[in-house]
Amino acid sequence: MNLLSIVRPSFRFALILAAVLVAGAALAQRGRWWRGGGITTDRNGVPSWEVEENFPGDLFTFVRIKYDSYGGRGGGGGWATDYRDSDLNFSLRLQQLTSMKVNPEPIVLELTDERLFDYPFIYIIEPGSLVFDQAEVEALRRYCLNGGFLMVDDFWGDSQYENMRRELERVFPDRKPFEVPLEHEIFHNVYDMKEKPQVPAINAARRGMGGRGGSREYASDGSDTSEAHYRAITDDEGRIMVFICHNTDLGDGWEKEGENQWYFEEFSVKKAYPMGINIVTYAMTH
Known part of the structure; x- marks a missing residue:
């Protein structure tokens, strides 16, 4: 058990992360995930849970970024891909599998929303056609340099990556993305990842030898995925402030956990949730 603490004075919040209570093997031992013990509301079957009313700010809230700009170079979907089941399921698993206090209601914000700085973690999905306007560029730069953490997920192939790279170059003209080695703590801080996980969309997942999962994802530009x-x-200071998950779709592993038992066991349990929990843990402790 590791005692984790938050060092993030630039944010207007008092989120406290206590000890992480889950061992690396816990996911695989569950078989099917338990969703009981909550208050089922109009959340597509995902239960809610009680939060401490006296400390409404002492919660981790999953924040999805809404963007309206299209016309990028790589194609792909939009900000609402996998919404809202992905965000609800991931929030539930954070609440169940760690001692983090989690808001049962994930939210959607635009980068220019003044509330952005109340939240230390934000999520952008399907950025193959995303083009920031100048106000978004400035807001994201200020957010990240003041301690915020951006996770980018679910885009495939060279042209979609190139679109995201160019947009991030506008945000950080003096900083370039680099490949994070498997030895980095973000792959091991809660769950010990033996490889960089690749999670395909559920309709692109394939069963290989011995039931091992693989991907049939194809890029629109024909590049290798x-x-x-x-x-x-x-x-x-060397702190990761933007983490780019390319040629993988962690969000589908969260969203589709209840649709196919094999996909759930092979991708949600082994890859999507462990990697997501590692990312959020890193974001909240650096």
Whole structure:
């Protein structure tokens, strides 16, 4: 058990992360995930849970970023891909599998929303056609350099990555993304990842030898998508402030956990949730 603490004075919040209570093997031992013990509301079957009313700010809230700009170079979907089941399921698993206090209601914000600085973690999905306007560029730069953490997920192939790289270059013209080595703590801080996980969309998942999962994801530009890449942009202290999950779709592993038992066991349990929990743990402790 590791005692984790938050060092993030630039944010207007008092979120406290206590000890992480889950061992690396816990996911695989569950078989099917337990969803009981909550208050089922209009959340597509995902239960809610009680939060401490006296400390409404002492919660981790999953924040998805809404963007309206299209016309990028790589194609792909939009900000609402996998919404809202992905965000609800991931929030539930954080609440169940760690001692983190989690808001049962994930939210959606735009980068220019003044509330952005109340939340230390934000999520952008399907950025193959994303083009920031100048106000978004400035807001994201200020957010990250003041201690915020951006996770980018679910885009495939060279042209979609190139679109995201160019947009991030506008945000950080003096910083370039680099491939994060498997030895980095973000792959091991809660769950000990033996490889960089690749999670395909559920309709692109394939069963290989011995039931082992693989991907049939294809890029619209025909480029190679066989290998997942995890890249980062860091601040002057070496803290990851942008974590880029390329040629993988962690969000589908969260959203689709209840649709197919094999996909759930092979991708949600082994890859999507462990990697997501590792990412959030890193974000909240650096």
